[in-house]
Amino acid sequence: MLINKNIHVGNKIHFFLEQKGYKPSHLATICNFAKQNAYSLINKPDVSSKHIISICNYLEITPNELFEVKDTATNVNKMAAELMESYKNQITFLKENNEQLKKNNKLLEDKVKEISKTSGKTC
Numbered sequence: 001m002l003i004n005k006n007i008h009v010g011n012k013i014h015f016f017l018e019q020k021g022y023k024p025s026h027l028a029t030i031c032n033f034a035k036q037n038a039y040s041l042i043n044k045p046d047v048s049s050k051h052i053i054s055i056c057n058y059l060e061i062t063p064n065e066l067f068e069v070k071d072t073a074t075n076v077n078k079m080a081a082e083l084m085e086s087y088k089n090q091i092t093f094l095k096e097n098n099e100q101l102k103k104n105n106k107l108l109e110d111k112v113k114e115i116s117k118t119s120g121k122t123c
Contacts, residue, residue, distance in 0.1 A: 014042040016059045030058045
């Protein structure tokens with residue numbers, strides 16, 4: 001798992017509040033702390049762990065979302081899938097290109113035979 005250590009938790013809480021149309025004062029009521037603490041909370045880079053669960057429940061998010069925890073296995077799987085798709089596209093292109101080259105080669109061989117017949121020489 002990758003954790004963003006440079007996150008300003010208060011800013012993230014404020015972001016989620018705005019995204020959901022909630023006010024910090026409602027957060028204070030739900031999480032049982034003073035309204036002025038709710039406003040100071042969104043200005044703090046970190047938050048007391050005792051408030052995290054109630055804040056996340058109120059915002060309907062997970063702590064992983066709040067702290068921007070990335071699941072590296074998911075990221076690796078996504079990258080692998082993207083690479084596989086890219087390789088499939090490249091293989092398809094190369095197969096089509098190879099078929100066109102075979103056709104061109106056949107046309108050239110036929111032209112050489114035709115020229116050889118008209119000139120009386122064989123290759």
